Amino acid sequence: MIVVGLMSGTSMDGVDAAVVELTRKRGRLLLRQIGFSALRYPRSLHHDLMAVASGSRSGALDIGRLSQRVGRRFGEAALEAVTEAGLDPSRVDAIASHGQTVGHQPGRPTITVQLGEAAVIAEATGVTTVSDFRQADTAAGGQGAPLAPFAHGELFSHPRAVRAVQNLGGIGNVTLLHGGEISGTDTGPGNMLIDSCIKILSGGRRRYDKGGAMAARGSVDGRLVDLVLAHPFFRRRLPASTGREDFGEPLAAKMVRKGRKLGLSDSAILASATMATARSIARAYRRLASSPPDECFVCGGGAANPTLMSMLADELPATEVSTTAKLGVDPQAVEAVAFAVLGYCALEGRVANIPAATGAAGPRILGKITPGANFRKAVLG
Secondary structure, eight states, X not given: OEEEEEEEOTTOSEEEEEEEEEEEEXXXXXXXXXXXXXXXXXXXXHHHHHHHHTTOOOOHHHHHHHHHHHHHHHHXXXXXXXXXXXXXXXXXXXXEEEEEEEEEEOSSSOEEEEEOOHHHHHHHHOSOEEEOTHHHHHHTTOOOOOOHHHHHHHHHOOSSSEEEEXXXXXXXXXXXXXXXXXXXXEEEESSHHHHHHHHXXXXXXXXXXXXXXXXXTSOOOHHHHHHHHXXXXXXXXXXXXXXXXXXXXXXXXXXHHHHHHTTOOHHHHHHHHHHHHHHHHHHHHHHHOSSOOSEEEEESGGGGOHHHHHHHHHHOTTSEEEEGGGGTSOTTTHHHHHHHHHHHHHHXXXXXXXXXXXXXXXXXXXXXXXXXXXXXXHHHO
16 A cells, blocks of 8 residues: 655644555555655645744634645645656545644643644545644544654564654654564754754744754753753653644744853753753653663654754663664655554554553554545445
């Protein structure tokens, strides 16, 4: 089955689209990545999504329109990836869309909101679309996140080595793989805190620290690192999930104010935000397991930040730190690939959550299926 996985993270900068061929052979899932592309959001769409995620008052019709706009962009991203892979859309069996998270509040029940109307995606592409993967898990008492651990286990498990697969999108999340055992949790900020700090420090002219260059010029200040690590999220019982509500611009603004009061340079403030991210990951590992993993494979945008990667390696001296490229999967594509796997499982009728990672009452089949023009082929074969 050929599936296009679509993913947009808490950075809200665009849509990642991975085209993969999935086959189940003797119970094992085999994957071949055919293509990958990233389609940025128009500035106006990014602005409107950020406003909603930051708590601006919007009416029901405004949210509905925004969800349709996101759906159209997701459909465009899917078609672009398929074209770049040299395929006709009629060859695609399904699209699996995570959607765009604009709100996530853990609790009982967890409330999580993803925009990107699946019917719009199916109409634009003609392809049956699986979406809303979090809702079945939250209905079962889970936090609906992280969901990638199931796919990580299918793709990256090792019979002997203890592996961590660390996603560094806007939020950080980890999957720990130990033989057949899988656990995971959100670890705290990924790129979000760093991005928010540089946006404030640059007066909005820059959205991220390219290559970690600015942070590399600064000295880490432990007081700013401690400010971040004092956040209540780090006292929650694991597994736990988090989002922009915890590690977005309000916390970054607090860091910048304190840094300037201490007379720190902009580079030092950014270096401290980067170290806080690395240290939060190492602390999560110590809470999840009695010993550090043998290997840590990083994916997501943070894998392209050498300063963050170096700090993470320093915080995990007993662990070999690299990226998922070493396992043959593009670090930028891993999360989109993961949702392709989840969509494939939905069409198979297979469970795809990890209760040890989300806190759900038990295994659940994830996703809602929206028929496209190819529905009979996709579902009935």
